[in-house]
Amino acid sequence: MVTTTSLENPYLRDPDVQLMLRVREGQEEAFGELVGRYQNRLVSLFMHLVGDAAVAEDLTQEAFLRIYRARNGYEPTAKFSTWIFRIAQNLASNSRRTKGRRKEVQLKTTESGPNSVRPHEQLLKEKSALMPARLADRGELQEHVRLAIEELNDRQKLALLLHRFEEMSYDDIAETMELSPSAVKSLLSRARESLRTKLEPYMK
Numbered sequence: 001m002v003t004t005t006s007l008e009n010p011y012l013r014d015p016d017v018q019l020m021l022r023v024r025e026g027q028e029e030a031f032g033e034l035v036g037r038y039q040n041r042l043v044s045l046f047m048h049l050v051g052d053a054a055v056a057e058d059l060t061q062e063a064f065l066r067i068y069r070a071r072n073g074y075e076p077t078a079k080f081s082t083w084i085f086r087i088a089q090n091l092a093s094n095s096r097r098t099k100g101r102r103k104e105v106q107l108k109t110t111e112s113g114p115n116s117v118r119p120h121e122q123l124l125k126e127k128s129a130l131m132p133a134r135l136a137d138r139g140e141l142q143e144h145v146r147l148a149i150e151e152l153n154d155r156q157k158l159a160l161l162l163h164r165f166e167e168m169s170y171d172d173i174a175e176t177m178e179l180s181p182s183a184v185k186s187l188l189s190r191a192r193e194s195l196r197t198k199l200e201p202y203m204k
Contacts, residue, residue, distance in 0.1 A: 009076055011076040011077070011078060011079055012076060014076070014079050014080055014081075016034060016037065016079070016080030016081065017076045017079065017080050019031075019033050019034050019080070020034065020067075020071070020074055020076070020080055021074070021076065023068070023071045023074070024071050024072065024074045031068060031071075034064075034067070034080075035064055038064075038084055039060060039064075041166070042059075042060040042063055042084070042088055043056050043057060043060050044056075044165075045085070045088055045092075045161060045165075045166075046059045046060060046088065046091075046092060048149065048150070048157060048161055049088075049089075049092040049096075049154065049157065049158065049161075050092055050095050050096060051150070055095060059088070059091045059092065059095060062091055063084065063087050063088055063091055066087055067083075067084065067087065078175060079172060081166065081168065081172070082168075082172050082175050082176045085162060085166070085168075085176045086175075086176045086177075086178070089158060089176065089177065092154075092158075093154075096154070144198075144199060145195070145199060148194070148195050148198040148199055149161075149195070151194075151198065152191055152194060152195075155177070155187055156187050156188075156190055156191035156194065157191070158177065159173055159177065159184055159187040159188050159191065160187075160188060160191045160192075162176060162177075163184075163188055170184045170185060170188075
């Protein structure tokens with residue numbers, strides 16, 4: 001049970017942290033809720049990070065397995081999303097080291113994130129410095145955006161996906177990636193500039 005002193009912990013306001021505390025208490029249905037909330041989001045994230053659908057599914061399963069194994073000693077020292085995406089980052093890094101390099105694959109349509117929009121589609125919808133010109137043919141440009149995201153380095157890609165796709169703040173991304181907020185801002189700035197450069201020829 002949650003104690004009076006534990007109420008001082010700001011992370012207890014996170015509904016997903018509350019679910020994980022119920023998992024710690026042995027409530028299996030709470031774990032099922034967490035899987036339902038994060039499964040598609042993790043698969044989509046892994047697809048972008050490792051470039052292989054089967055590996056993305058396996059890594060998602062491994063992420064949940066690690067969380068379940070850690071349930072008895074769980075303490076809410078971060079938002080649940082920060083914790084699970086940090087696990088995902090580590091798993092993806094280990095997978096890339098094992099495989100050497102990623103294979104290029106066509107991304108499947110996977111619902112994810114708060115708005116259930118794929119990252120390349122979400123970026124197209126945004127009227128920001130990332131998209132300084134009027135868009136060309138939408139279907140063709142979506143593919144160019146997807147490929148441009150794939151060509152970002154791993155840290156820029158993760159920062160961009162967490163910020164634009166998962167709507168995480170600089171501070172939460174920094175905690176997830178174990179960086180400073182200023183380093184995250186720098187990563188996102190370089191990612192935006194890289195995307196702008198790559199996509200400029202396809203805009204009019």
